[in-house]
Amino acid sequence: MFLRLFSRLVASIVRLGRRGCSVIEALGRASIFVARSVVGVPSGEGLRLWLRQMHFVGVLSLAIVLVSGLFIGMVLALQGYTILIDFGAEQALGQMVSLSLLRELAPVVAALLFAGRAGSALTAEIGLMKATEQLTSMEMIGVDPLRRVVAPRLWAGFVSLPLLTIGFSVVGIWGGYLVGVQWLGVSEGSYWSNMQSSVAFFADVGNGMIKSLVFALVVTWIAVFQGYDLIPTSEGISRATTRTVVYSSLAVLGLDFVLTAVMFGGL
Amino acid sequence: MQRSKTVEFGVGLFILAGILGLVFLGLRVSGLTLGAPSETFQLEANFANIGTLKPRARVTMAGVTVGRVESIDLDTQWFDARVKMRLDSELEGQLSRDTTAAILTAGLLGEQYVGLSVGGDPEALEDGDTIRDTQSALVLEELIQQFVSSMVKD
Numbered sequence: 001m002f003l004r005l006f007s008r009l010v011a012s013i014v015r016l017g018r019r020g021c022s023v024i025e026a027l028g029r030a031s032i033f034v035a036r037s038v039v040g041v042p043s044g045e046g047l048r049l050w051l052r053q054m055h056f057v058g059v060l061s062l063a064i065v066l067v068s069g070l071f072i073g074m075v076l077a078l079q080g081y082t083i084l085i086d087f088g089a090e091q092a093l094g095q096m097v098s099l100s101l102l103r104e105l106a107p108v109v110a111a112l113l114f115a116g117r118a119g120s121a122l123t124a125e126i127g128l129m130k131a132t133e134q135l136t137s138m139e140m141i142g143v144d145p146l147r148r149v150v151a152p153r154l155w156a157g158f159v160s161l162p163l164l165t166i167g168f169s170v171v172g173i174w175g176g177y178l179v180g181v182q183w184l185g186v187s188e189g190s191y192w193s194n195m196q197s198s199v200a201f202f203a204d205v206g207n208g209m210i211k212s213l214v215f216a217l218v219v220t221w222i223a224v225f226q227g228y229d230l231i232p233t234s235e236g237i238s239r240a241t242t243r244t245v246v247y248s249s250l251a252v253l254g255l256d257f258v259l260t261a262v263m264f265g266g267l
Numbered sequence: 268m269q270r271s272k273t274v275e276f277g278v279g280l281f282i283l284a285g286i287l288g289l290v291f292l293g294l295r296v297s298g299l300t301l302g303a304p305s306e307t308f309q310l311e312a313n314f315a316n317i318g319t320l321k322p323r324a325r326v327t328m329a330g331v332t333v334g335r336v337e338s339i340d341l342d343t344q345w346f347d348a349r350v351k352m353r354l355d356s357e358l359e360g361q362l363s364r365d366t367t368a369a370i371l372t373a374g375l376l377g378e379q380y381v382g383l384s385v386g387g388d389p390e391a392l393e394d395g396d397t398i399r400d401t402q403s404a405l406v407l408e409e410l411i412q413q414f415v416s417s418m419v420k421d
Contacts, residue, residue, distance in 0.1 A: 048271070054278040062281065088374070098296050163285030170288040173296060196298030197325065205292045 030225045037150040037224075049152040057118045057153070058160025062167065064117055065110055069168035072105055073097060073175030081184050093186050094195035097176035098169075102199065102208045103264065106169040108256050111215035114161050115248035119223035122153055123244040126227030127237040135228075150224050157220025158213070165212035207263045214255060219248040306356035307334065308394040312368045317348040318379050318404025320370055325380040326352050333358060336381060352381060363388040369402035379404055 080096045126149060129135050135145040173195075180186045199205070223244045230240035293299045314320075317339060326334040334354035342349040365386030372379050383398075392398070 051275055051278050052271075054281070055274045059277045059281045089377070102292070102296070160281070163281060163288075166285050166288035166292065169296075170291050192295070195296055197323070199297040200323070201293050201297040201299050205289075205297055 026229070029229065030221070033146070033150075033225055033228060034154070034221050037146045037154055046147070046152060049148070050155055053152045053156035054160055057122070057156045058163060061114060061117050061160070061164060065113055065164045065168050066171045068109060068113055069101075069106070069171040070175040072109060072168075073101065073172030074179045076100060076105075076172070077176035077179040077184070081180060081186070090180075090184075090186050091190035091194055093176070093180045094191035094193075095198040097180070098173050098195045098199050099204060101169045101172040101176075102204045104256070104260070106165050106172060107208050107211040107215055108252060110165045110168045110212065111161060111219055111252045112249055114157075114164060114216075115219045115223070115245055115252065118157070118160075119219050119244050119248055120241045122157075122220070122223040123227040123230075123241045124237055126150070126153075126224060127230045127232070127240050130228065130230065131232035131234070131237060133232075150228065153224055154220050157223070158216050161216035161219065162209055162212045165208065169208070207259075210263075211256065211259050214259065215252050218251045218255060222248045222251065307353040308356050308359045309337070310352050310354060310362075310392060310396055310398060312350050312352070312381075312398040312401050313342060313345065314348045314350060314368075314370060314401050314403050316403040316406060317350065318370055318372075318406055320350065320379045320381070320404065324378065326354060326383065327380055328358075328383045328385075333383070350381070359394060360391045362392045364390040364392055364396075365400060366392060366398055367400040367402065368398045370404035372405060 076097045077093060080093050081090055084090045084092055084096070126135075129145075129149065135149065138145045138148060177188075177191060181188045181191050226240045226244045226247070230236045320336065320339065322336050322338055324336045325332045326336060334352055337351045337353050339348055339350050341347075362383070363386045365388040367384050367386065369382050369384075370379055371382045386400075
């Protein structure tokens, strides 16, 4: 009786250890993978591949990111106005909209949208390449798939997410202006001048950009690695696509807290 | 070939839009000024209490912004607050030596800023000088306390 309980305990510890080992192994594989791909800075032929990925990952994500930015800016202005008017402080609307967009909402929401729109597509594309053995064939004819397939996608992600984040902030601030100034009647001068006096370029815009660079790294890394590392079946592809969205959303939100604590929390 | 050109054009536009957006955020939203930062000079002032004055707060004269608060530290000699301000250089040599600095509040609960008003002394303040005549921030609690204690006396 006691012996059986003991052996069961041992078995469950073994299971835990095996899972732990496989997690560490995957992390190690992912690190080696990203290190080997990132050195393939696009040049020459790679630049053309990178351009095509920029088009898919960046330009085609513009519509969803800009439209979301517009609505988020408008909602911020509307909500902020109804609260600030109680204190007679509706002049601070511009400052509220711009700071919340630049510091938090633009990097985070753009990264989440990017993970859903571009990350999942990257995973599915690379996964299908793996399932149809295109990656292996490339290796057979002496083309490094990490350089040919993965590196342009990684670099396209690094470059385009910060650009999308800038677009998100600009459109959001404009949306806040539309609702706050044009519709609700906050004075135009106080909207812009309060914003200018409270937003610092390096502390607010710069830190927002650093956040979005970190998110770009994490989201594209997860997306590309999940595609490269999946089990090459149709079920494996669907699982990996789901994992990409779930992992990158969690990573973005978790990292956002850490970065905010370091940047603005006085840690 | 044609298709690749349109892709390149789209990506170019995208990057250009990003750069323009960053310029907009810099100039319009965070109020950076293009070119060399405008010429400034520094003045100091000691206040007994600065309330909630913060670095980057406005320094005004007759309501017009003429500079910003650069730094605030504790002066350990007198145990009051030493406020360093940067003002537009066109005011250098124009402010009289008996200029007063007061910490004022925008609205009842608004942000605090420094208001300067000139006196009549023929000598002028130069870069690095200290304003002697200062007026501390109005702290609402102290005001209420004074009001209540004077009510009790009556």
